[in-house]
Amino acid sequence: MTTGVTAPRGFRAAGVEAGIKDTGLDLALLVADETCAAAGVFTTSRTSAPPVAVAREHLASGRARAVVVNSGCANAATGPAGRADAREMVDLTARAVGCPPGEVVVASTGVIGVRLPMDKVRSGIAAAARRLAPDQGSEAARAIMTTDTRPKEASVSFTVGGRPCTVGGMAKGAGMIAPNMATMLAFFTTDAALTPPLLHRALVAAVGESLNRITVDGDTSTNDCAVVLASGAAGAPAIEGEGRDYEAFGAALTTLARRLAEMLVRDGEGATRVAEVRVEGARTEDEADRIARVVAESPLVKTALYGGDPNWGRILAATGRAGVALDGDRVSIWIGDVWVAENGAAREYEEKDAAAALEEHPVRLRIRLGEGEAAGWMWTSDLSHRYVDINAHYRT
Amino acid sequence: MTTGVTAPRGFRAAGVEAGIKDTGLDLALLVADETCAAAGVFTTSRTSAPPVAVAREHLASGRARAVVVNSGCANAATGPAGRADAREMVDLTARAVGCPPGEVVVASTGVIGVRLPMDKVRSGIAAAARRLAPDQGSEAARAIMTTDTRPKEASVSFTVGGRPCTVGGMAKGAGMIAPNMATMLAFFTTDAALTPPLLHRALVAAVGESLNRITVDGDTSTNDCAVVLASGAAGAPAIEGEGRDYEAFGAALTTLARRLAEMLVRDGEGATRVAEVRVEGARTEDEADRIARVVAESPLVKTALYGGDPNWGRILAATGRAGVALDGDRVSIWIGDVWVAENGAAREYEEKDAAAALEEHPVRLRIRLGEGEAAGWMWTSDLSHRYVDINAHYRT
Secondary structure (H helix, E strand, O other), rough: OOOOOOOOOEEEEEEEOOOOOOOOOEEEEEEEEEEEEEEEEOOOOOOOOOHHHHHHHHHHOOEEEEEEEEEEEEOOHHHHHHHHHHHHHHHHHHHHOOOOOHHHHEEEEEEEOOOHHHHHHHHHHHHHHHHEEEEEEEHHHOOOOOOOOOOOOEEEEEEOEEEEEEEEEEEEOOOOOOOOOOOEEEEEEOOOOOHHHHHHHHHHHHHHHHHHHOOOOOOOOOEEEEEEEOOOOOOOEEOOOOOHHHHHHHHHHHHHHHHHHHHHHHOOOOOOEEEEEEEEEEEEEEEHHHHHHHHHHHHHHHHHHHHOOOOOOHOOOOOOHOOOOOOOOEEEEEEEEEEEEEEOOEOOHHHHHHHOOOOOEEEEEEOOOOOOEEEEEEEEHHHHHHHHHHHHHOOO | OOOOOOOOEEEEEEEEEEOOOOOOOEEEEEHHHHEEEEEEEEOOOOOOOOOHHHHHHOOOOOOEEEEEEEEEEEOOOOOOOOHHHHHHHHHHHHHHHOOOHHHHEEEEEOOOOOOOHHHHHHHHHHHHHHOOEOOOOHHHHHHHHOOOOOOOOEEEEEEEEEEEEEEEEEEEEEOOOOOOOOOOOEEEEEEEEOOOHHHHHHHHHHHOHHHEEEOOOOOOOOEEEEEEEEEEEEEOEOOOOOOOHHHHHHHHHHHHHHHHHHHHHOOOOOOOOOEEEEEEEEEEHHHHHHHHHHHHHHHHHHHHHHHHOOOOOHHHHHOOOOOOOHHHOOOEEEEEOOOEEEEOOOOOOOOOHHHHHHOOOOOOEEEEEEOEEEEEEEEEEEHHHHHHHHHHHOOO
């Protein structure tokens, strides 16, 4: 058994070395035995890449049979020629799988502004189609990696009408990770049966509590997407409305998406520490989330996290500049269980306790505003020397 | 002659080693011979520091005689005790100078969340008052530094009614520099005579074209302020309305503020390169500025700048995620004079020419949208290993 996208019944996958990257697996196929209900969510970028447009168009039907993904080249900022390349990837996959092109989802990740080496893509898709198997989900998870240091895959079980069902997934990220679909690709599969609108609703909800709450560098990418395919191969009753079965599926998908999100942020470029930033006592969830995001993205907070320095003043300063109206004299801050600031000012605490709290995994940073009852949160990684190393010479 | 705050007639200054920092000058006084017209602009942070509240209150009168500034401790997140400390700094200065407390402006910069060592502040203010002299502007400029590696001061000459006048200034910054008054303190003096409302208008305009357009790390501080004092000691006719004299003063103040802003960003924490990000062809100036800011604050753009990598794809990606509606297929990008992208896609260009453009000072990044006629700009520094070094262990 595999734990990723081929854990649910009805799916095969493959990952091959097409030669798009200098070395390593760089082309993945995910194919369902039958046409699936499907849904996707995409980057909000105004300079989104050609494959995003093609995938969005095809998923509008709510049906899909196959997903083709390459790493090493984002096929972004490539103009009309890039759109033609994305469509050719779709056509090649459709032909290899034996389905209409409209049932193929395409995604790319890697360097921006460079054309795909289509000769390599062509032979790669053919090779991947030959390797498709129900135990190759991990190879696919490896093939979608860019600066990731390890593949991310997981699966969660649940039941529908007493029948065991599974939701599985793979994701890639590492850099350019930020809320609202940053360079993050995530593919989910399930052998439960759902209508496309319900599948879409569950995906939006799951992503909102997971992938959209992680940030490595605040840079949202041109290529992000999260896609889910439901094969129905478990033989459980179809989920056609809200209720217990939908809740069971939604909970499993959210759990899976959170596991993958945590893997993504732990493998953030150069990350040595991961923190959960929690904001409580806000007037609205939106305001709580906005503050959590500003704190989570603050370079000063992130470098202090890297240095293991419980510099809560930077947390307070980031809280104050989030553009949310608040009374700074009511703010409390905790690092782990150490209550370091109250009413906007320092409390008496042991510096070594606060420093020790920065050694936890994840580090828990908690901010209480005293403005209302709403809460929000983000996961973030630290800003390390290695982050600078990785990104100063990414293309060279 | 000095070039900074004591370049205009009617001002004395001093910088002393009060012992707030471990070593070095850390307390500055700036005193006018007579009460001046005065104006200030302040941080937009909701967790602004006690001295900000006191300075804002005192400048509401439009009059000031003295400015007292300490470095090494921000007196931020210090609650009611911190407010009492800020007021005591004002009272001590007023007594030493011989003016009402309401004519004293106070500012602090340094670590957040720590009380001021008031015994040292008391003796420091007394010592500074004894050292006040019309040639000590440079000492004051040194005394307000935190992680700055060099003092920032400059002056600009202009004429009012045929009379030579001068505007001088000093600033500090280095980290926590971001638009809308980040940890940045700037103090301007002039021997021209203006009404307080005109002085305020000129200050807001000058800061909007200088200090509010620089970013090092996007972190806006709790303590920023920019203050201007006009002594009238040049003996030129008072500027009491808009017109040629007001324009001459405004232009000189803006030139001075831009010089100081450029010094600030060049001395940004760990900066090895400085870039001007210019956005053209936007629908509105506000949208142009928003895009320029997102590009200027992007960690991926800033690390590529550090690495000397002409990775324009990151510039395009940052442009697309700024929250401004635009057609990515109309975007052009230049690095220096090298036109690297057109219609959202790569042009043919020599990689070595683009790399050479990253060796210019400043690096010029230009983005043309094709949406309208408005333009905007920001200055930024790169994100280096040294930035991480400085900020991982700032307190320790």
